[in-house]
Amino acid sequence: MLRSELPQPVSDGVRRLDRLSLVRTMRRLLRQAGFSSVQVFYIDPSYHQPWGIIPARRGAVLVYEKRQSARVGLRRWLAWLGLHPLLYGSHMFLAYTRESETQPAPRRVQR
Amino acid sequence: MNPKLSQLLAACSVDGDLIRPIRWSQTLILQNYGAIPPAVGKRGFYVWNRGFNLLLLGQGGIPQYFCKCRPAADPNLGRETAVLKALNRDPELSGVAPHTRGARSEELQLQVSEFVPGDSYAFDVPGLGERQWAASMRDILTVARRVSIRAAALLPEFLAGSGPIVLHEVAAPSLKELAAGLREDQLRALDAAIRRAGTLPRLLQHGDLWPANILWHQGSWRLLDFESFGRVQVPLYDVHHFVRTCWSLRRRGAEATGGWLDRLASGDREAALCRETIRREACELGLTAAQALGVLLYYVVDLAAQFRLRGVPRSFWEPLALEARYAADALNANARLEDMVFGGA
Numbered sequence: 541m542l543r544s545e546l547p548q549p550v551s552d553g554v555r556r557l558d559r560l561s562l563v564r565t566m567r568r569l570l571r572q573a574g575f576s577s578v579q580v581f582y583i584d585p586s587y588h589q590p591w592g593i594i595p596a597r598r599g600a601v602l603v604y605e606k607r608q609s610a611r612v613g614l615r616r617w618l619a620w621l622g623l624h625p626l627l628y629g630s631h632m633f634l635a636y637t638r639e640s641e642t643q644p645a646p647r648r649v650q651r
Numbered sequence: 652m653n654p655k656l657s658q659l660l661a662a663c664s665v666d667g668d669l670i671r672p673i674r675w676s677q678t679l680i681l682q683n684y685g686a687i688p689p690a691v692g693k694r695g696f697y698v699w700n701r702g703f704n705l706l707l708l709g710q711g712g713i714p715q716y717f718c719k720c721r722p723a724a725d726p727n728l729g730r731e732t733a734v735l736k737a738l739n740r741d742p743e744l745s746g747v748a749p750h751t752r753g754a755r756s757e758e759l760q761l762q763v764s765e766f767v768p769g770d771s772y773a774f775d776v777p778g779l780g781e782r783q784w785a786a787s788m789r790d791i792l793t794v795a796r797r798v799s800i801r802a803a804a805l806l807p808e809f810l811a812g813s814g815p816i817v818l819h820e821v822a823a824p825s826l827k828e829l830a831a832g833l834r835e836d837q838l839r840a841l842d843a844a845i846r847r848a849g850t851l852p853r854l855l856q857h858g859d860l861w862p863a864n865i866l867w868h869q870g871s872w873r874l875l876d877f878e879s880f881g882r883v884q885v886p887l888y889d890v891h892h893f894v895r896t897c898w899s900l901r902r903r904g905a906e907a908t909g910g911w912l913d914r915l916a917s918g919d920r921e922a923a924l925c926r927e928t929i930r931r932e933a934c935e936l937g938l939t940a941a942q943a944l945g946v947l948l949y950y951v952v953d954l955a956a957q958f959r960l961r962g963v964p965r966s967f968w969e970p971l972a973l974e975a976r977y978a979a980d981a982l983n984a985n986a987r988l989e990d991m992v993f994g995g996a
Contacts, residue, residue, distance in 0.1 A: 579674070579675055579676050581675070590680075590683050591681075591682065591683055592679070592680060592681055592682075592683065593679070593680035593683065594679050594680075595675065595676045595677070595678070595679065597676065597712065598712075599708065599711070599712025600676075600679055600708060600712060602712075603679065603706065603708065603712065603714055604679055604681075607681070609774065610770060610771065610774030610775065611774075634675065
């Protein structure tokens, strides 16, 4: 059966399951392409409307989810289990060829 | 991280911990209203048109700082920074507001506050029992009143004048903003009821006192989001906003079935708690029932007008404009509105 023929929620679920391997694959491909550092973020609710941008790390995702609801529901469990791509609709990858080590000195800044 | 942002963070650093390079991987972007400068122009003047908030994580991914980044021209962030600094310096209120610093460049302004942990009242309020709810509202409003009274001494420059407020004068611009949606007799009725309130003592209001801006932490209530602090100086305004929004969270979906004034006047048990809360606060502030009603009408009209001015969708302000029409019709039908909504206080 083609994906497009699946009922919409099932189709969405399959697409989200697909994304579980996306981060690792993209990271590998970007490194192979010559980027020395890759940072991954989740975008909530989607890249069309990036209301929240969350580093793809367990701690950061748990902090974000705790802010969204006090209830320890399914989302909190998915966050705790590290199944983050099931929670968020979009990913963002920042890939660097070389990381800047130094920070420019503060200037033209008023306290 | 973006060098412009890094410079501002470094300028806000207290003990040097924000001078270190901060990576995006340690930073959550929250409430992202849009890039600075904006990619596209949007209607309205309010802060939510552009800017974003950051949550900086420290060792072990623990939230350490909460930052607000806005365009340099935005007046509200500087205002909030001044309020938070003043409140935090005050020994009596240091627990209510976090330690805060601010910095600005030609393009951006940044506010950095110590992260305030705690449980949002917005998450708790729907599940509280009636007694707990009434007690928590009383405690929160006591804190808010303490802040308002103390802030007048700490921030005298925020007071728009030294004398009392003439309610119909401050309400006039909001009534004018809504005039197109009101009949002549409705406008007259609202204006007359607001005029009956006469003058009121000036009191700085939080301006957005609703459950999402209240945290419970280590046995005390903390208030957040002082961006609108002092814009309104009419006593009891915060009380009306707080009680209405609390009840909306407890009765999700009820907004569609009837207006706030309707529900406040109803025989519902929780309506009685709301009326009692408003009445008690009015007594604490030394206001009469006519004054409390005048402020309630001003609150409804002002909030609808503010939403309209900010250019938010009609669905936000239309229910409030309907409330104003409902109140005006009830007044024109010679209903004793103060008896209806405050139970004859």
